[in-house]
Amino acid sequence: MLKDMYKKYGYLIFLFFLVLSLFDMRFAVIAIICMVAPVILAISGRGRYWCGNYCPRGNFYENVLARFSPKKKVPKFLKSTGFRAFMVFLIIFNFTMGVYKNWGNLYGIGFVFYKIIVITSIVGIVLGLFYNQRTWCNFCPMGTLSALVAKIKGRKINLEVDSSCVSCGLCAKACPMGISPKEYKEGKVQDSDCIFCQKCVYKCPKDSIKLELSMKK
Numbered sequence: 001m002l003k004d005m006y007k008k009y010g011y012l013i014f015l016f017f018l019v020l021s022l023f024d025m026r027f028a029v030i031a032i033i034c035m036v037a038p039v040i041l042a043i044s045g046r047g048r049y050w051c052g053n054y055c056p057r058g059n060f061y062e063n064v065l066a067r068f069s070p071k072k073k074v075p076k077f078l079k080s081t082g083f084r085a086f087m088v089f090l091i092i093f094n095f096t097m098g099v100y101k102n103w104g105n106l107y108g109i110g111f112v113f114y115k116i117i118v119i120t121s122i123v124g125i126v127l128g129l130f131y132n133q134r135t136w137c138n139f140c141p142m143g144t145l146s147a148l149v150a151k152i153k154g155r156k157i158n159l160e161v162d163s164s165c166v167s168c169g170l171c172a173k174a175c176p177m178g179i180s181p182k183e184y185k186e187g188k189v190q191d192s193d194c195i196f197c198q199k200c201v202y203k204c205p206k207d208s209i210k211l212e213l214s215m216k217k
Contacts, residue, residue, distance in 0.1 A: 045156030052195030
């Protein structure tokens with residue numbers, strides 16, 4: 001029940017953060033949770049689960065931006081390894097330099113967090129109005145790092161597609177990350193960029209896709 005409510009209204013946390021930080025920039029430092037948590041979950045074997053279920057900004061994209069998005073295919077360039085690596089370097093470099101220059105000044109550090117979040121959110125919104133609502137998530141630095149961890153360590157959580165799949169393609173159309181679960185029929189969805197939003201699970205007319213959790217180490 002709580003999880004369902006969060007998936008509908010979690011974006012309010014994102015909006016609250018944006019407004020409250022304007023009154024006291026120190027509050028913006030709390031954004032470090034959204035920088036660290038995705039990677040921690042990935043290390044624990046859940047891949048990009050944070051992105052599709054807990055990320056407040058991702059929740060905003062799904063519940064607000066999706067209403068205005070044409071839901072077009074994201075250009076391959078924005079999903080390329082080179083561009084994603086560039087974004088990781090760009091964001092981490094700017095964040096590190098900003099914190100270094102403001103070390104000892106919590107207001108200044110808070111502003112660094114706030115500025116990066118606002119700028120990247122604007123980029124995500126603009127791209128979402130041209131492509132699909134999760135365009136930013138395809139090259140989000142923390143998402144990229146989480147996907148890398150998932151690829152290296154593997155995952156304890158997976159989407160499994162059983163033999164009842166009729167390859168109708170509805171799952172591919174529903175996936176905001178451009179993944180086609182039907183291609184993994186009678187197996188596990190191997191794409192490390194899967195955010196486990198389960199849109200494909202809800203869309204499948206045959207109930208062929210299921211979220212499975214393995215307890216194996």
